[in-house]
Amino acid sequence: MKNEKLKIEEIFNGATYSDFLFRPQFSAIQSRKDVDLTMSLTRNIKINVPIVGANMDTVTREKMMKTLSLEGCFGFLDRNCSIDDQAARVKYVKRQHSYVIENPIVIQAQNTIEEARRVIAAQNISSLLVEENPGNGILAGILSHRDLIAAEDRDQMLVKAFMTPFRKLITVGPDITMDKAERIMIENRVEKLPLITKNKKIKGLITLKDLRMVKQKPYSTKDKKGRLMVGATIGVTGNFMDRAEALISAGTDCILMDIAHAHSEVMKEAVKKFRSKFRNIELVCGNVATGAGARFLMDLGADAVKVGVGPGRGCRTRLEVGAGVPQLQAIRESFLAVEGKIPIIADGGVSNDKDIALAILCGASTIMMGSMLSGTDESPGVVVEDAVTRRKVKMYRGMTSVEAFLDGNAVGYNAEEAISQAQSQEGQSLTVPYVGSVTDIIKRIKDHLCSAVSYAGEKDLLSAHKKISADPEKYLIRLSEAAKRESFER
Incomplete structure (x- = not known):
């Protein structure tokens, strides 16, 4: 894509969530309970709440996947496990809370x-x-x-x-x-x-x-047979086609082909192989951080693009490598590049609910969340007490962290290779506060998104997204340092 920098508005250069507010508009909403938050996850899948659980082994496994879909959201099961284990998790979720259990045990x-x-x-x-x-x-x-x-x-x-x-x-x-x-x-x-x-x-x-x-829960994310919808992750090398076949046979509704740098030849070859066999399954590809990367994935046949290189708490790519684009700039570039033909999934960098609203108003359709969901009852792992603060916490780690690599991806390496790979990982592990059930977080986000729609002067989130993303310079305010302190320091 030529001259992609000329296509992005000046206010987005070098910008991320904390750089903006949007102007309040006249609202005709009588009750925020009537606000519709439906957005497109992929070309052919819509979800009633634009929240997507990250494909991380400390975030989205079967319990989180089930709850997210039940609450009208979505998620992607991680691939840091055997093919059989991942397929079994898909089958488990597909059996939960459907009108008819088609293949009962x-x-x-x-x-x-x-x-x-x-x-x-x-x-x-x-x-x-x-x-x-x-x-x-x-x-x-x-x-x-x-x-x-x-x-x-x-x-x-x-x-x-x-x-x-x-x-x-x-x-x-x-x-x-x-x-x-x-x-x-x-x-x-x-x-x-x-x-x-x-x-x-x-x-x-x-x-x-x-x-x-x-x-x-009529708003749950379900397939045509009334079963909860499930997303699952594959890579781009090794046995990724075997994994894809097992997951699709198990009932997966959407495949995420996920690598750190998706604007690459290895992604191109993987998508070609995948599409040669699986033409009709919804495919999300990521991650990219530029308009050129997003257009590249769309042209390959992706049904949605996952955007974000290095903004998340579990990622150290920007610190270790120096590569990346500020997240709101990356979202805006990608949105303009795909020209509304496929949705953008904004992945990483969200620290509070206003970031979710800004991402969607500026071009994203849904938001992938990791650390904000990882401290919940539904995420994998146990609640422990921090030895220093005595507060309850859970473990959260990036999928390119040393710990995640050694737990799953180190299989097949000899000892020397494993040590070398572990030392060059671009993720990190940390603890996050334990916050209770994810359903409470979803409800809070829904309430705040409904408020954002009202302040945007629209009756549904899609209309607010279309209005502000069509002319962001009319509605967005780029903040000075003083304005940031006034807005965000409490």
């Missing part, structure tokens, strides 16, 4: 109670459908939590001795409506409703808990 009538307990613990579920014989899919009964209580200290006895047999079950056909299923379950005082054919073949399962969750 089953066990055979001839299995032991001990084997059933192991499956229930591994899958984090409360009951199992029981099939007559291995692989035949014919429903024989249900083994519930109450049945397992009755089987206490009888682990070597068979499942069929304690399960609720088929003749006592309430079952329905696979085409039942949501309302009718709820009515049947309430009338018969059951919490599980197997879906079967006339020949008793298992076709799915409806649980009262999931059915009510669907009604309570």
Whole structure:
């Protein structure tokens, strides 16, 4: 892309979030509860809250992924694990809180109670459908939590001795409506409703808990079958195509092809390989920090571009290498370069909620968050007490940190190579304050984004994004140092 510097407005050169405020506009909103925050994640996926969990092993694994999608957000499972482990996490999330569980976990009538307990613990579920014989899919009964209580200290006895047999079950056909299923379950005082054919073949399962969750959270990020949507990450070398195939087979809705410097030949070759086999899956590529990089990825076939080189707390690229672009400038360059054809995911540098608003008003569609989510109950890891401050904290680390490298990516290196690689990593590990549930953070961000839409004089976030990003010099104020102190020091 030629003369990309000429395309960016002067106020954005060298600028980031703390350099701006935007002018308040007349608001016609009666209630901020009516504000719509829907934005595009990719070319074909929209989410109701523009928050994306970072693909980091201290941020987004199955628990965080499930919660984010349930709350109308999104996330990407990290790849710092085996292919099988990552695919298993995808399958776990896809089974959670859908109207119909299409492939419920089953066990055979001839299995032991001990084997059933192991499956229930591994899958984090409360009951199992029981099939007559291995692989035949014919429903024989249900083994519930109450049945397992009755089987206490009888682990070597068979499942069929304690399960609720088929003749006592309430079952329905696979085409039942949501309302009718709820009515049947309430009338018969059951919490599980197997879906079967006339020949008793298992076709799915409806649980009262999931059915009510669907009604309570209609804004959740779900696929066409009513299942929670899942994102997962791959690299660009080695077995990345095997990983992609396993993740897509497991039900992944969106793949993130993620490397530190995506404006590169290695990314180009990887995208070509990926698109030669997977033409219809949504693909996000990153990271880049320039308009030329964003246009490069779009032209390769990316459905969204992830923007940010070095702004995050877990990244030391700018400190160690000197490469990078101030984050708001990078967002603006990328937004102008792709000309609205695909969305921009702003990754890194967000320290508070006003940064999220500014990123979207200046060109981003969604915001990827790492450190702001890593101190929550839903992030991986345990809460510990800081030895000095005695405050509760959790670990957060960049995926190019030494610790992350040694935990996952060092596989395949000999000792000398591993030491050399570890010493040249561009990430860091640190602790972040423990802040409770991520749902509280999401609610706070939603409230502040609704306020930002009101101050922008619009009724929905997309309209505010379009208005201000179309003419930022009309609405943005570049702050002096004195104005920054007045605005942000409290």
